[in-house]
Amino acid sequence: MEPVLVWGAGAIGGTMAAWWARAGIPVLMVDIEARHVAACRSTGLQIEGPVDAFTQVIPSVTPEEFAAMSPRTYSQVVLAVKALATDAAVEAIEPHLAADGVVLSAQNGLNEVAIARRIGEARTLGCFVNFAADWLAPGRILFGSRGTLVLGELDGAVHGRTRRMHELLKVFEPNAELSTNIWGNLWGKLGYLSMVYATALNNDSMLANFENPDRRATFVALGREAVAVARAHGVTPVGFAGFEPSAFMPGASDADARESMAALCDYRHKSAKTHSGIWRDLSVRKRRTEVDSQIGLMARMGSEAGVATPMLHALTQLIHDIEEDRRTQSSETFQALASTCPPPTTSTAA
Numbered sequence: 001m002e003p004v005l006v007w008g009a010g011a012i013g014g015t016m017a018a019w020w021a022r023a024g025i026p027v028l029m030v031d032i033e034a035r036h037v038a039a040c041r042s043t044g045l046q047i048e049g050p051v052d053a054f055t056q057v058i059p060s061v062t063p064e065e066f067a068a069m070s071p072r073t074y075s076q077v078v079l080a081v082k083a084l085a086t087d088a089a090v091e092a093i094e095p096h097l098a099a100d101g102v103v104l105s106a107q108n109g110l111n112e113v114a115i116a117r118r119i120g121e122a123r124t125l126g127c128f129v130n131f132a133a134d135w136l137a138p139g140r141i142l143f144g145s146r147g148t149l150v151l152g153e154l155d156g157a158v159h160g161r162t163r164r165m166h167e168l169l170k171v172f173e174p175n176a177e178l179s180t181n182i183w184g185n186l187w188g189k190l191g192y193l194s195m196v197y198a199t200a201l202n203n204d205s206m207l208a209n210f211e212n213p214d215r216r217a218t219f220v221a222l223g224r225e226a227v228a229v230a231r232a233h234g235v236t237p238v239g240f241a242g243f244e245p246s247a248f249m250p251g252a253s254d255a256d257a258r259e260s261m262a263a264l265c266d267y268r269h270k271s272a273k274t275h276s277g278i279w280r281d282l283s284v285r286k287r288r289t290e291v292d293s294q295i296g297l298m299a300r301m302g303s304e305a306g307v308a309t310p311m312l313h314a315l316t317q318l319i320h321d322i323e324e325d326r327r328t329q330s331s332e333t334f335q336a337l338a339s340t341c342p343p344p345t346t347s348t349a350a
Contacts, residue, residue, distance in 0.1 A: 003028045004168065005074040005096070007089050009036060009045075009060060011133035011277060012106050013080030014141050018045050018056045019172040029060040032085075037062050039139025048136075049143040050272050063092055073098040076165060079115065080106040083293035090118045097123065102161055104151065108193060109294045110186055112154060125165060126182035127151045128189055130241055131173065132273035134280060144273030148240045149173040152182030181238065188237040190298060191226035191245055195219045195264075197295050197315055200279040201322070201334040207268040209334075210261060218311075218338045220257045223248035225309045229298050232305035242267040282322050283329060291319040314340040 006017040009031035021027045031037050037060040039045070044055040061069070075098045081089045086107070093103065097119065104125040105111045116124040128151075132144035149169055153162055158178065169176040179185055198218060199209040209215055227248040230237045237245035242263030247256035281289045296316040302309035314337055321327040327336075 001026050002075055003059075005030070005077045005093070006080060007077060007093060008080035008082075008085075009033075009040060009058075010080065010135045011141055012129055012131075013078060014040070014045055014135065015047065015131070015133045015143055016078065016080070016106065016169075016172045017058055018047050018054075018141075020168070021058045022054065022056050023171050025168070025171065027058055029058055030063055030066050031060065032063060033138065034062055035138035036060075036135075037065075043139060046140045047143050048140065051143045051146060067092070072096065073101065075101040076168065077101065077103045078106050079103050079111075083107060083109050083111055083290040084288065086111045086114050087118070090115050094119055100161070102165065104165055108189060109290060110190070110297065111293070112182075112186070116154060121154045124154055125151055125162065126154055126186060127169075128179075128182065128185035128240075130189065132271045134273060134277065142273065145271035146173065146175075148177070149175070150177040150179045150182065150185045152179035152185070154182065156180040156182075179238075183235050184238040185240075187226075187230040187235045188239055188243065188245055190294060191223055191230065191237050191248065192240070192243040193294055194222040194226045194298065194312060194315065195243075196276045197278055197289075197291065197319060198222060198334065198337060200276055200282055200289075201315075201318055201329060201337060202331050203279075203283070203329050205268075205274040206276055207265060207274070210265050210268060215334065215338065216258070216261060217341050218334070219261060220248065220254070221311050221341045222315065223257070223260075225302065225307075225311050226298055228307050229302040229305065229309060229312075232307045233301060278319075279329070282319075288323050289319055291316050295319070310340050310342070311337070 003026040006013045006029045009029040017027045017029050040058045040060040044057040046055045102123050102125050104127050106127045106129050112126045130147035134142045166178045199206045227245050239245050244260040247260035278289050281287050299309045299312040327333045
């Protein structure tokens with residue numbers, strides 16, 4: 001069998017690759033973290049947490065080692081790097097992509113746009129990822145809970161290659177879905193991410209943030225802005241894991257929003273993952289987040305469509321303030337975002 005090329009062996013790519021390798025599917029992982037690569041190919045990648053616990057040795061190389069390997073092509077490529085690394089990764093992958101090969105964007109955001117710009121829509125597959133996992137250390141990943149996993153062609157069609165990739169994903173997630181509206185799924189995740197980014201402004205868990213009644217109005221306002229931007233661009237977001245976009249659309253009541261927030265809390269109760277990857281980037285790994293490619297992107301697209309997004313703009317700036325040590329992750333920083341909430345109206349009053 002031809003190996004599946006997994007570019008990015010962190011929380012998403014590493015977890016999926018470990019499942020495939022354990023099932024006997026050939027995999028080659030590429031990752032920039034040399035210590036992680038060394039562990040995965042020698043002692044093995046350790047998956048831990050409530051979903052499953054096992055250690056799997058996986059062929060792994062750094063990008064430099066990959067470039068020095070004997071030339072060959074790959075038909076199935078799974079791209080699982082941070083948004084900031086997308087362009088460089090696709091540039092490195094392109095010469096090794098088979099003529100009929102595809103790149104699956106197992107990322108957060110709308111990275112499919114950047115990938116398709118480089119290699120074409122016909123060679124790009126969209127993917128919505130929502131399982132909970134964290135990269136803990138070289139050779140260690142926490143798999144906190146299963147979640148929604150959806151793939152689809154950017155034009156909504158279904159081809160043989162789409163079904164083959166779907167079958168591959170089902171080895172990892174038996175309930176993986178095949179969508180003819182992948183953009184709706186991706187925008188649904190962006191709406192949810194607007195709330196998740198806000199939880200990273202302080203050190204409370206995602207659950208503690210979502211359950212705090214004093215913070216509810218902030219999360220609801222973020223959800224409403226994100227959904228408004230999606231609709232302005234002709235997309236109706238698709239809900240998942242408690243986040244119901246219809247609860248944040250024009251005309252939806254505050255009761256609808258509260259119900260969606262309660263469902264989000266129920267979902268978080270079932271996961272061993274307490275804090276977001278964004279929080280870990282800021283607090284643990286001390287590196288830049290993907291905020292410009294996700295929250296900042298929505299704010300820019302809102303401006304292009306004439307949709308006011310003061311909350312999304314403020315959230316982007318506050319994340320940058322933390323990245324650049326102008327602010328700390330604290331209740332005060334969250335309150336700085338809350339202070340930009342629009343005044344209550346009949347539909348938004350808590």
